[in-house]
Amino acid sequence: MQADANVQPAAQATQGRIVSLLDGLPPESLSLVERFVQFLREQARRGEPVVIASKSVREERPPYVYPTVPLPASALDGLIGIMPPVGGDALTDTEALYDEV
Numbered sequence: 001m002q003a004d005a006n007v008q009p010a011a012q013a014t015q016g017r018i019v020s021l022l023d024g025l026p027p028e029s030l031s032l033v034e035r036f037v038q039f040l041r042e043q044a045r046r047g048e049p050v051v052i053a054s055k056s057v058r059e060e061r062p063p064y065v066y067p068t069v070p071l072p073a074s075a076l077d078g079l080i081g082i083m084p085p086v087g088g089d090a091l092t093d094t095e096a097l098y099d100e101v
Helices: 009-023 027-046 055-060 073-079 092-100
Strands: none
Touching: none
């Protein structure tokens, strides 16, 4: 990376940090970084601003997203008989609640 005389010292420091981070990446990761830089250049060429999400926007999302793993219905067979019968009828009890209203 060439140091441009028009680049401010803070930007030069950032460029230096980026280069040092690149040195620690495995070679297969460099192509991904290259594509990202090309994406940013294309945005700049089109005049599209780079939007950085504020901290409050990032905090609105849950910190972890757990993927849903589909399982066959037969996976429920192992749950049959785990709990002893407790008696009662959930449907009848629910309907009774609505009858009182």
